[in-house]
Amino acid sequence: MHPRLLKTFLAVARSRNITRAAEAVHLAQSSVSDQIQSLESELGAALFTRSKTGLDLTSAGLALKPIAEDLLRLDGEARAAVQAAAGEASGSLTIGALETIASARLAPWLPGFQARHPDITVRMKVTDSGALRHLLEDGDIDVAFCFDRRDVTKGAAADRLARRTIVAEPLVLVAAPGQGSAPSDLAALATLRFVATEPGCIYRHLFDTAFAEAGVAAPKFVAEVGSIGTIARLVAAGAGLGLVPRLAVSDALARGDLAELPWPSPMRAAPLVMIWRRRRVQPPALRRLLAAARDTLAPVSERSPTSSEPESANRSKALL
Template identity: 85%
Template sequence: MHPRLLKTFLAVARSRNITRAAEAVHLAQSSVSDQIQSLEAELGAALFTRSKSGLELTPAGLALKPIAEELLRLDGEARAAVLAAAGRTSGALTIGALETIASARLAPWLPGFQAGHPDITVRMKVADSGTLRHLLEDGDIDVAFCFERQDGAKGAADGRLARRAIGAEPLVLVAAPGQGTAPRDLADLAALRFVATEPGCVYRHMFDTAFAEADMAPPKPAAEVGSIGAIARLVATGAGLGLIPRLAVSDALARGDLRELRWPGRMQAAPLTMIWRRRRVQPPALRQLLAAALDTLAPERLETGSELESADSSKALFPNNTLAKTAAS
């Protein structure tokens, strides 16, 4: 079974649709259909059946799916082991990131990394947290940069993934210039209109949790928007207040397009985390990127909750000074 056939099979299994699978693996629809037929002929069993909701895995397909995932993982590790043994660090990497992190943190950082590693080609995909996690699990991206909830939700316990916090971004309460006065307490805030992210987003979770900890129901958002940039623009027009990362609105605050209000209560901050898949052998190019991100993206001191941790060296985030081992795990 050729790895390419297995990758196409998994794309169809995930999307349950030939068209979407073809887009995911960058093939024509006819090529995807041909590859599935070739795999079925090789195995002597039908892998999919059609239903009203799309393509469904047959019992044979269900049996193949976890094995195909393992074979592709081993194929990747074999290639990484050969590159490492040959001392080659070249390769192509795909980074996944939230819109805010991509524009405010990674866009200024990547040119320097690429200048220092001209043999590594870097691509970037921007998506929401849930999509990034699926892309990472499916092997479509090599590392994800996102904010994680401090309660450990959203797969933090997934043993297939390794993660390291590299910062903590403060969230700020913003309003249109000249709009209202600073709220005295959460009760004042509860009476105001907000433009918020959708439920499940780390910012929305922190917003709702602040009121829950005070035994108060959070205000119902005037609008729910998936884009932080769109929220900032709506807030600037007076649609409501917003609680969003400072890094996303620092320029707008400096220009006076937005006004920062004091958040009544404990300062809110979202842990900035990089997440990658555990492997016995990590591709050398990815190991280089993880080390560079730790060295240059992490601040000298990062805040996690009420505690401050030193992030000045790899010992703080990669215990026992084993960056290579940790990145490979």
């Protein structure tokens, strides 16, 4: 079974749709269909059956899926081992990131990395946290840059991933200029209007947790928005207050488009992490990117002390 056929099979299994699978593996729909037929002919069994909701795996397909995932993982590790033994550090990498991190952290940093490593081609996918986890687990990206939420990264899937905290990004309470001062306690703050991120986002999680731990009902939201940039514009227009990462609004604060207000209780920072799949041998190109991100991505003044890094981050050092 050629790895190319297994990759196409897994793309169809995950998307349950030939069109979306073709987009994922960058093939024409007819090529995806031909490859699935070729794999079914080789194995002597149908792998999919069509239903009203899409393509479903047959019992044979369900049996093949975990084995195909293992075979592709071993194929990648074999290539990485050969590259490492040959001293090769070239190759291509795909990194995934949240919009805020991509624009504020990675965009200024990547050109320097690529200048130091011209033989490494880097592609970037920008999407939400949930999609990043799926892309990473499926092998569609090599490393994800996101904000850590331990409450949604437990279990076997988390055990297959290594992570390192790069920096703790502070959150700030922002308002339109001249809107006035913030209340001195969370109960009074909860009576005001807010523009918030959607449920599942780390900022929203920290926001909801702050009120819950104080025994105060969270405010009602004027809007729930997936884009931090849109939230900043709505806040600047007077729609309500917002709790956002400082790195996303530092320019707006400096220009006076937004005003920072004090948060009336201790507020946790959002830990910015890079997450990658554990392997016996990491591709040399990925090792270089992980090491460079560890050493140079966060400004020196913002790096967390080594002694405060979580145990999982310390374990990650051995993998770099």
